[in-house]
Every structure is written in C-alpha cells, then in structure tokens.
Amino acid sequence: MLNRNIQNFIGCESDFENASIVLFGAPFDGTTSFRAGTRFAPAAIRSESFGIETYSPYQDSDLEDAPVMDSGDIELCFGNPKRALDDIYSRTKEIVNAGKLPFMIGGEHLVTLAAFCAVYEKYPDIHIIHFDAHTDLRDSYLGEKLSHASVIRRIHDKVGDGRIHQFAIRSGDRSEFMWSSEGHTSMQKFDFCGLDDKIEQLKGKKIYFTLDLDVLDPSIFPGTGTPEAGGVSFDELRRAATKVCTGLDIVGCDVNELSPHYDQSGVSTAVACKIIREMLLALLK
Numbered sequence: 001m002l003n004r005n006i007q008n009f010i011g012c013e014s015d016f017e018n019a020s021i022v023l024f025g026a027p028f029d030g031t032t033s034f035r036a037g038t039r040f041a042p043a044a045i046r047s048e049s050f051g052i053e054t055y056s057p058y059q060d061s062d063l064e065d066a067p068v069m070d071s072g073d074i075e076l077c078f079g080n081p082k083r084a085l086d087d088i089y090s091r092t093k094e095i096v097n098a099g100k101l102p103f104m105i106g107g108e109h110l111v112t113l114a115a116f117c118a119v120y121e122k123y124p125d126i127h128i129i130h131f132d133a134h135t136d137l138r139d140s141y142l143g144e145k146l147s148h149a150s151v152i153r154r155i156h157d158k159v160g161d162g163r164i165h166q167f168a169i170r171s172g173d174r175s176e177f178m179w180s181s182e183g184h185t186s187m188q189k190f191d192f193c194g195l196d197d198k199i200e201q202l203k204g205k206k207i208y209f210t211l212d213l214d215v216l217d218p219s220i221f222p223g224t225g226t227p228e229a230g231g232v233s234f235d236e237l238r239r240a241a242t243k244v245c246t247g248l249d250i251v252g253c254d255v256n257e258l259s260p261h262y263d264q265s266g267v268s269t270a271v272a273c274k275i276i277r278e279m280l281l282a283l284l285k
Contacts, residue, residue: 005072011063025073037259106256135172223268245282
C-alpha cells in the first residue's frame, strides 16, 4: 500500500485506502528534444499549489472534501528511459489494481506511455483523448522510438486505428499529419472544435486522458520545453478539460511538460496547478 507524501498537492490529504484518485509524480526528462527541465515539474507544482485555493468557484467544489491522495514522486533513473518507464508502469499498476484512478504529473510526455500501458492492461478497449501542441506521432526521433516526440505513435502500436482522439494540435512533421489523415488517429487542429460531439461519441467507453500543457499559448504558459506560438487560452483549456473529465469515464490521466525554470515569474506553474485542481474536482463529479 502506498503512503501519503510528506508535502502534498494542496488539499490532497486522503490515505490510500480511502482515496478514489491517487496522484503521483514522474520527474523524468531523459528524451526531451529541445529544452530539458520537466523533471522539476512535480515538485514545483506541489510547492506552488499552496498559492491557489482548494475551492473552485468554477465548479463550486473543494479539494478539502475530496478523496484524493498524493503518493509523491517516483525515484526514476534519468539515464535509462526503459527502466524509468518500468518504474512508472509499476506505480500506475498498483493504483489501478487497487480500483483507484491514477493521476500522473510529468515529466516529459514519454512518461504517458508507461502509465497508459498499465491502464490498458486492465481496460483493453480503452480510447485516448490527447490535448497537445504537437502531434507526437513520429515513428522515431533521431532513431529513438522511445521519445516524447513518439509517445502517441507508441500508444497507437498498442490500440490501433480509431481509438486516439487529438485536439488543438498545431505542430509536427508533415509526415505525421499525413499519417494521421490516413485514419490512424482523429485530429482537430488548432482548437477544441468537435469536442462535444466526440464526448457524446465516446460515452460509455473507458478513456485515458493525456494533457500536454504546451497546448496553451506560450504567452500564457512560457514555462515549457518546446513552446509553440499560437495555442489555446487558459479558459478554453479549463473548459475543455473539465468537459472531458465530467463527461467521460476516465480511468487514467496525466498532465505533463511543465518546465518551471523557464518562467521565473512562476505563472506557468500556477497555471498548471489550477488546471490540475479543476481536473481533480471534475473527475470526482
């Protein structure tokens, strides 16, 4: 049984037995292709979460009333992506096997692959909702198949066509967009148009939700390793993420790609904290 972390994300103070959602950090950035630093995100998010309230006026809900546990960060081997993924898989599997919802805070986006695999073992018919600036559909990056630039392609290797649903994508290699357009994934470029229809289509199915925070415009969220001009606003993301978390049967999720030290103002970390709070409360509804 997992023990509660000493410093928790604000309001997440349940014990493992009574929690319905279990947070954990995956501080890994071993394949970051541009600017490293996402390994520092989970600790920064916990620390800075005390700058926001547990109460959400958007949802009229409070994390103080929520059965959420923060189990802390996994101690990961930075020089060995496969070993790091194995450790993330093990933590996620422990949570899933206990009948609880794993909520991972990355870390670079590759960490999603390990958490997803643990959830996929229990729910083989699962679908994936993916919010991101980037397609993440390369078959490899500089010859490496285990890369944050290839994470959704590796997930496709598991689930096949028709089960990956991407939104707000605005960057990628031409071949990635062409590969998606051949029916391998459904992709909405630039925004969340069609999300309501997609939620209706996926009602009753098990869903893994992965949110790369660089989906936000870098004027709002500069603290990331691969910033892309354009992107959605905070409120557009908040509304879309809340819709996914309340409207679908989420069985696993993650938030990733904050690199806190690229934004010395701390605003990017504050944005990440607020998105996580809203997602947690929406999941509990």
